[in-house]
Amino acid sequence: MKELEDRIRNEGKVFPGNILKVDSFLNHQVDIKLLDDIGTEFYRLYKFAGITKILTIEASGIAIASLTAYHFQVPFVFAKKAQSANLGNEVYTSRVHSYTHNKDYPIMLSKSYLTSDDTVLIVDDFLANGKAAEGLLDICKQAGAKVAGIGICVEKGFQEGGKVLREQGCRVTSLAIIDSMTDNDLVFRSHEEEK
Amino acid sequence: MKELEDRIRNEGKVFPGNILKVDSFLNHQVDIKLLDDIGTEFYRLYKFAGITKILTIEASGIAIASLTAYHFQVPFVFAKKAQSANLGNEVYTSRVHSYTHNKDYPIMLSKSYLTSDDTVLIVDDFLANGKAAEGLLDICKQAGAKVAGIGICVEKGFQEGGKVLREQGCRVTSLAIIDSMTDNDLVFRSHEEEK
Numbered sequence: 001m002k003e004l005e006d007r008i009r010n011e012g013k014v015f016p017g018n019i020l021k022v023d024s025f026l027n028h029q030v031d032i033k034l035l036d037d038i039g040t041e042f043y044r045l046y047k048f049a050g051i052t053k054i055l056t057i058e059a060s061g062i063a064i065a066s067l068t069a070y071h072f073q074v075p076f077v078f079a080k081k082a083q084s085a086n087l088g089n090e091v092y093t094s095r096v097h098s099y100t101h102n103k104d105y106p107i108m109l110s111k112s113y114l115t116s117d118d119t120v121l122i123v124d125d126f127l128a129n130g131k132a133a134e135g136l137l138d139i140c141k142q143a144g145a146k147v148a149g150i151g152i153c154v155e156k157g158f159q160e161g162g163k164v165l166r167e168q169g170c171r172v173t174s175l176a177i178i179d180s181m182t183d184n185d186l187v188f189r190s191h192e193e194e195k
Numbered sequence: 196m197k198e199l200e201d202r203i204r205n206e207g208k209v210f211p212g213n214i215l216k217v218d219s220f221l222n223h224q225v226d227i228k229l230l231d232d233i234g235t236e237f238y239r240l241y242k243f244a245g246i247t248k249i250l251t252i253e254a255s256g257i258a259i260a261s262l263t264a265y266h267f268q269v270p271f272v273f274a275k276k277a278q279s280a281n282l283g284n285e286v287y288t289s290r291v292h293s294y295t296h297n298k299d300y301p302i303m304l305s306k307s308y309l310t311s312d313d314t315v316l317i318v319d320d321f322l323a324n325g326k327a328a329e330g331l332l333d334i335c336k337q338a339g340a341k342v343a344g345i346g347i348c349v350e351k352g353f354q355e356g357g358k359v360l361r362e363q364g365c366r367v368t369s370l371a372i373i374d375s376m377t378d379n380d381l382v383f384r385s386h387e388e389e390k
Contacts, residue, residue: 029272029308032264059253059273066261069227077224078254113224 001041001175004153005188007034014181018128018156026153027060027125032067038175039067042123042151045173046072049148050119053077055140057096057107057132061124064153068123077113079136082106092142096135099128107135116144127152127174130161137170149173156181157189196236196370199348200383202229209376213323213351221348222255222320227262233370234262237318237346240368241267244343245314248272250335252291252302252327256319259348263318272308274331277301287337291330294323302330311339322347322369325356332365344368351376352384 013021025031054076056065062078069076082105090111095104114120122136133150140147148171155162155174158181165172177189208216220226249271251260257273264271277300285306290299309315317331328345335342343366350357350369353376360367372384 023305024307028275028305029270030261030264031270032261032268035261036265058255059257059275062254062257063261063271066225066227066230066258067265069225070231070262070265073227075224075226076258080223080254110218110223112219 001038003034003037004176007031008154008176008178009186012186014183014186018159018181020154020156020178020181022125022154027063030063035063035067038064038153039069039071041175042068042121042173043071045151046121046148049121051121051148053114053118053120053145055079055109055114055120055122055136056124057081057136064123064125064151068121068151072121075113077109079107079109079139082108092139094135094138094142097129097131099131107139109139111143114139114143114145118143118145120145120147121149121151122147123151125153127155127161127165127172128159130159130165133161133165137165151175154178196233198229198232199371202226203349203371203373204381204383207381209378209381213354213376215349215351215373215376217320217349222258225258230258230262233259233348234264234266236370237263237316237368238266240346241316241343244316246316246343247313248309248315248340250274250304250309250315250317250331251319252276252331259318259320259346263316263346267316270308272304274302274304274334277303287334289330289333289337292324292326294326302334304334306338309334309338309340313338313340315340315342316344316346317342318346320348322350322356322360322367323354325354325360328356328360332360346370349373 054065054069057079065076091108150172152174155177157177157179180187206219249264252274260271286303345367347369350372352372352374375382
């Protein structure tokens with residue numbers, strides 16, 4: 001998605017440890033026009049997939065899920081990290097490893113809001129090692145829900161998450177894939193837009 | 196807002212300790228039509244206020260802010276709770292007391308995304324004791340930003356937050372105000388919709 005690549009190129013900031021900050025438009029301040037265009041693009045890619053629900057994880061995924069759900073006109077649901085959870089006992093749980101904080105954390109989703117009747121589009125802002133996506137896939141598996149695909153805004157293509165998920169047979173659609181990054185240079189993977 | 200009151204009456208669940216769960220449509224699973232109508236209503240109430248930015252706090256406020264920003268066509272920005280923050284040094288900080296978890300937690304917002312040029316609409320899903328709203332007001336004050344008002348989905352009118360904020364001169368517009376609640380009964384404050 002050229003618009004997103006341009007924003008990353010012009011406003012993204014690279015820090016040591018493969019950190020890419022896109023705070024000015026995606027996950028702290030959020031540009032609503034860009035967010036709308038992201039939702040529009042996910043709808044274009046999955047509109048024939050029979051999506052009944054958008055699934056993400058708090059916190060920054062919620063913005064992506066909101067405008068994506070708006071274009072699909074289906075509900076969205078966000079998995080909660082445990083410390084914020086007040087969900088009762090009937091929950092799906094999984095564990096996610098955070099490389100940023102170097103620890104595992106539990107995630108939870110109420111069983112009421114994801115069932116075997118659902119066809120799910122998972123969305124998130126970033127895909128790097130893929131651990132959050134794997135946690136969400138695990139929850140979908142527990143629910144018996146069908147996963148149509150994983151829609152990602154920014155994939156760090158030099159980390160393994162996207163490769164592992166695709167090798168498992170997941171459809172992973174990343175709107176921008178970065179193959180390498182340094183302070184001075186960002187290389188995006190060239191790609192034909194999926195039809 | 197009758198649509199929201201009806202949803203709370205039909206789907207809300209009351210638990211001991213004045214806990215009202217609206218997980219099925221507002222802050223775990225989110226009904227996108229309702230969220231859109233909430234954004235539309237905040238736009239109706241504040242469209243002449245010169246809003247340049249929508250401000251909220253992670254996590255569930257992000258959904259409200261997304262569809263509100265969509266109707267205003269202005270950016271939104273969400274304050275981060277400290278453990279998720281990776282914002283560098285140039286941040287506004289404040290502290291918020293959580294009655295749910297009985298502790299204070301710090302909140303942060305990058306100085307780049309709120310300035311004295313901004314006129315802000317603060318939005319959130321709940322208002323009870325008002326501590327999160329006060330933290331966001333404190334950040335706006337540090338930024339020198341003008342606050343046009345505070346848009347709340349569900350105000351617990353039997354707790355003091357709304358009263359305290361209004362006495363300070365804030366415009367607080369709550370789409371549903373609950374004056375009392377028990378397992379069997381929810382009493383909403385009657386109100387003329389603001390013109």
